[in-house]
Amino acid sequence: MTATYADFSASFAVPSARLEGFIAAHQFERPTLVIDLDRVETQYRALATGLGPAAIHYAVKANPAPEIIDRLIALGSHFDAASRGEIELCLGLGAHPDTISFGNTVKRVSDIAFAHRAGITLFAADASEEIEKIAAHAPGAEVYIRLLVEASGADWPLTRKFGTTRDTALRLMAQARDLGLRPAGLSFHVGSQTRDPAMWGATLDQVAAVWQAAEEAGFALDLLNIGGGFPAFYGEAIPHPTAYAGAVMAQVAQRFPEGIRIMAEPGRGMVAEAGMIAAEVLLVARKSEDDLHRWVYLDIGKFSGLAETMDEAIRYQFVTPHDGEATGPCILAGPSCDSADVLYEKRPVALPMALKSGDRVLIRNCGAYTSSYSSVGFNGFPPLDVVVI
Amino acid sequence: MTATYADFSASFAVPSARLEGFIAAHQFERPTLVIDLDRVETQYRALATGLGPAAIHYAVKANPAPEIIDRLIALGSHFDAASRGEIELCLGLGAHPDTISFGNTVKRVSDIAFAHRAGITLFAADASEEIEKIAAHAPGAEVYIRLLVEASGADWPLTRKFGTTRDTALRLMAQARDLGLRPAGLSFHVGSQTRDPAMWGATLDQVAAVWQAAEEAGFALDLLNIGGGFPAFYGEAIPHPTAYAGAVMAQVAQRFPEGIRIMAEPGRGMVAEAGMIAAEVLLVARKSEDDLHRWVYLDIGKFSGLAETMDEAIRYQFVTPHDGEATGPCILAGPSCDSADVLYEKRPVALPMALKSGDRVLIRNCGAYTSSYSSVGFNGFPPLDVVVI
Numbered sequence: 001m002t003a004t005y006a007d008f009s010a011s012f013a014v015p016s017a018r019l020e021g022f023i024a025a026h027q028f029e030r031p032t033l034v035i036d037l038d039r040v041e042t043q044y045r046a047l048a049t050g051l052g053p054a055a056i057h058y059a060v061k062a063n064p065a066p067e068i069i070d071r072l073i074a075l076g077s078h079f080d081a082a083s084r085g086e087i088e089l090c091l092g093l094g095a096h097p098d099t100i101s102f103g104n105t106v107k108r109v110s111d112i113a114f115a116h117r118a119g120i121t122l123f124a125a126d127a128s129e130e131i132e133k134i135a136a137h138a139p140g141a142e143v144y145i146r147l148l149v150e151a152s153g154a155d156w157p158l159t160r161k162f163g164t165t166r167d168t169a170l171r172l173m174a175q176a177r178d179l180g181l182r183p184a185g186l187s188f189h190v191g192s193q194t195r196d197p198a199m200w201g202a203t204l205d206q207v208a209a210v211w212q213a214a215e216e217a218g219f220a221l222d223l224l225n226i227g228g229g230f231p232a233f234y235g236e237a238i239p240h241p242t243a244y245a246g247a248v249m250a251q252v253a254q255r256f257p258e259g260i261r262i263m264a265e266p267g268r269g270m271v272a273e274a275g276m277i278a279a280e281v282l283l284v285a286r287k288s289e290d291d292l293h294r295w296v297y298l299d300i301g302k303f304s305g306l307a308e309t310m311d312e313a314i315r316y317q318f319v320t321p322h323d324g325e326a327t328g329p330c331i332l333a334g335p336s337c338d339s340a341d342v343l344y345e346k347r348p349v350a351l352p353m354a355l356k357s358g359d360r361v362l363i364r365n366c367g368a369y370t371s372s373y374s375s376v377g378f379n380g381f382p383p384l385d386v387v388v389i
Numbered sequence: 390m391t392a393t394y395a396d397f398s399a400s401f402a403v404p405s406a407r408l409e410g411f412i413a414a415h416q417f418e419r420p421t422l423v424i425d426l427d428r429v430e431t432q433y434r435a436l437a438t439g440l441g442p443a444a445i446h447y448a449v450k451a452n453p454a455p456e457i458i459d460r461l462i463a464l465g466s467h468f469d470a471a472s473r474g475e476i477e478l479c480l481g482l483g484a485h486p487d488t489i490s491f492g493n494t495v496k497r498v499s500d501i502a503f504a505h506r507a508g509i510t511l512f513a514a515d516a517s518e519e520i521e522k523i524a525a526h527a528p529g530a531e532v533y534i535r536l537l538v539e540a541s542g543a544d545w546p547l548t549r550k551f552g553t554t555r556d557t558a559l560r561l562m563a564q565a566r567d568l569g570l571r572p573a574g575l576s577f578h579v580g581s582q583t584r585d586p587a588m589w590g591a592t593l594d595q596v597a598a599v600w601q602a603a604e605e606a607g608f609a610l611d612l613l614n615i616g617g618g619f620p621a622f623y624g625e626a627i628p629h630p631t632a633y634a635g636a637v638m639a640q641v642a643q644r645f646p647e648g649i650r651i652m653a654e655p656g657r658g659m660v661a662e663a664g665m666i667a668a669e670v671l672l673v674a675r676k677s678e679d680d681l682h683r684w685v686y687l688d689i690g691k692f693s694g695l696a697e698t699m700d701e702a703i704r705y706q707f708v709t710p711h712d713g714e715a716t717g718p719c720i721l722a723g724p725s726c727d728s729a730d731v732l733y734e735k736r737p738v739a740l741p742m743a744l745k746s747g748d749r750v751l752i753r754n755c756g757a758y759t760s761s762y763s764s765v766g767f768n769g770f771p772p773l774d775v776v777v778i
Contacts, residue, residue, distance in 0.1 A: 059726075060769070061725070061726055061727075061767065061768045061769070064766070064769065081769070082725065082726040082768040082769055083724075083768050083769035083770055084769065085766065085768075085769025085770060085771065086768070086769035087769075088769075089769065103726065104724070104725075104726050104768070105672075106671050106672045106686040106722075106724050107671065107672075108669075108671055108688060108724075109746070109747065126674065127672055127673075127674030127675075127684075128674070129672055129673055129674065129745065129746050130672055130674070133672075133746060148676060159728045159729070159731055159734070160676065161684070161722050161728045161730070161731055162726075162728065163676075164674075164676055164677070165676055165677040167677060167678065168675075168676065168677050168678065189728075192728075280497075282495050282496065282497055283494075283495045283496075283516055283518055283519055283522075284516075284518055285515065285516030285517070285518060285519070285553075286516075286557075287537060287549065287552075287553055287554055287557065288553070288554040288556060288557050289556065289557065295516075295550070297495040299497060303696075303762060307692075307764075310699075310729065333495075333550050335472075335493070335495050335497075336450070336471065336493075337448075337450055337471040337492065337493050337551075338450075339548045339550045339551065339581075340548070340699060341550070342548055342550055345548070356518065357498070357518050357522060358498065371765075372764065372765065372766060372767045372768070373692065373764055373767050374764060374765050375696075375761065375762055375763060375764055375765070376760075376761065376763050376764070376765050376772045377453070377474065377761060378450065378761045378762050379450045379471040379472050379474075379475070379493070379761075380449070380450070380453065380470070380471055380472035380473065380474025380475035380476075380477075380478065381472055381474060382474065383765045
């Protein structure tokens with residue numbers, strides 16, 4: 001069952017009116033992501049209200065558009081950086097190094113040294129070799145240990161790529177201390193697009209158990225990084241961001257000591273709803289006369305911005321000039337000569353029967369994980385264009 | 390079972406000696422694809438010998454490095470272009486428009502018009518709407534109809550994204566003729582990385598049946614585009630390219646009229662073995678003390694060049710400084726904060742136990758479908774660097 005934004009959040013503005021208006025008034029020569037900066041600000045304030053004392057570290061990887069970073073700096077946001085490139089971006093726009101955490105658990109040695117010279121003092125780690133690297137190249141830094149937590153009910157559960165177990169976490173804290181670092185706390189990720197805040201409970205229980213074990217082992221932890229997982233609207237109801245963040249923080253307060261520093265890293269939950277892609281239908285085809293499904297080919301695909309359709313994980317919503325007319329099932333594909341560049345096939349998309357080559361298609365809530373995933377020029381198509389309004 | 394290149398092709402030069410020598414003599418600040426142009430030329434000549442009278446249309450999307458296009462122009466190659474961008478690349482380097490086919494069955498109207506103005510006269514199509522677009526914007530052009538063929542024994546079978554059925558193909562030819570186009574022939578794709586030329590037989594049977602039906606319907610076809618599928622060496626034995634191409638052409642000769650024009654579109658089979666990536670280990674970790682597997686994180690991943698590890702489809706071969714020492718199973722992952730950026734997990738890779746952060750890792754036979762797939766800057770990492778020697 002799908003729901004409109006208004007169904008579950010009558011008090012929150014429909015996010016795309018300004019975007020749709022701008023797009024309607026402009027022509028684009030190629031697929032273009034339009035970002036509404038004011039919508040980012042609205043979302044930041046809504047999340048900040050719910051998160052209360054927690055510091056927001058915007059996950060830059062979700063959308064590194066300089067205008068977004070600039071606005072968030074002005075609003076007082078902090079930043080979670082995945083690389084030297086993202087750190088340079090934030091510093092170059094005036095972010096204070098104290099507000100940037102180097103949150104990738106897999107860092108190049110020269111990038112650790114760069115971050116240290118730049119004044120960044122907070123690093124993530126989940127492995128012994130990483131602790132050694134940080135101790136050698138960012139002496140005295142604070143580290144938090146990322147935990148591997150059991151899968152929650154997220155729409156897109158994480159793999160085991162990041163995080164470590166309880167016992168290894170305790171060993172890493174001891175190693176960090178022995179090497180002159182300050183083991184400050186723990187981090188985790190509840191899973192991308194965790195729509196129901198109640199899903200956080202079991203994960204927070206696991207993290208709180210490790211926190212307590214660390215305290216019993218003599219570590220004076222004072223930093224909890226609750227990561228991301230803040231949802232965006234892709235057609236299934238989600239709470240208002242303030243209510244969502246408040247519900248998460250209430251669960252945190254039940255399980256962790258008062259007065260500790262709390263960080264949250266919304267990425268998708270900050271910018272997805274602030275972006276809309278203007279695309280175009282290139283071709284509508286049937287493979288044979290008796291095919292029930294049409295194939296609809298857009299001028300944007302998996303390699304030019306819609307990488308999150310991988311395994312059909314994220315299901316975008318589409319606006320067409322024929323909405324309201326009769327629809328039929330479509331397999332949706334991108335423009336490249338790559339047979340893997342199919343967006344939705346297992347679960348086809350219902351689109352108007354009248355859809356044809358040249359029609360403009362808007363893709364809603366595309367502000368996160370689109371422009372940055374875009375390839376440099378696969379099949380000779382330029383990267384996704386970005387316009388910030 | 391794996392085989393070395395020499396096992397199956399003693400007469401063909403080991404492809405990577407020059408590349409390994411160059412890489413050993415240089416430092417790279419970030420992951421770098423090194424392309425050996427002479428190796429491209431050797432491969433071109435080997436394929437051309439086997440293909441005999443067929444025209445080679447290099448699939449530019451496999452690797453659009455200008456130096457490769459330039460060398461292939463000098464060698465007399467033709468080109469298969471997927472977009473206006475690729476057409477402009479080839480024309481800009483001096484390719485004659487007669488040697489370029491616009492092989493994407495999904496084309497933007499303005500790109501068809503551009504190609505027509507530029508003098509390109511050969512277009513692919515597999516749908517009625519595409520025939521209309523070509524007739525309107527490239528009047529009088531030649532078209533070939535792409536057929537949907539049953540899956541062969543390819544390592545990476547294609548989806549149903551491209552091609553159409555026999556009956557629809559015949560209708561499209563009639564439509565093309567009625568609209569003033571010249572329906573010249575048929576195309577198909579046997580599937581990426583079809584290692585055994587015998588696998589072409591069943592597919593060629595299907596195409597020959599449609600060819601015959603078209604002749605019986607009064608179409609004077611004279612063009613057969615056999616597409617790609619020419620394999621590269623990724624650890625499993627493949628024939629020498631001349632022998633492979635010759636075996637394919639022998640099967641074509643058995644099924645199609647003498648004297649027709651034949652096009653072949655090697656991409657991977659032209660450039661994969663001419664490229665090697667110099668990468669680096671960023672981290673080796675165990676999630677817990679009793680884990681059998683190590684996690685090895687490289688500075689290159691799914692979003693910075695190794696997109697073809699999707700579903701673990703293409704399995705690259707690695708060279709490390711510790712080769713010959715004891716090995717153990719590794720899950721291989723990329724450097725981004727994206728949990729989907731895992732290269733090989735279902736079938737782990739055996740790598741030396743001594744492997745550690747900072748070690749250089751070479752990835753063999755990476756010349757195709759790497760640099761062009763690379764993201765513009767996901768997680769703040771720059772696109773894959775390319776050096777041509």
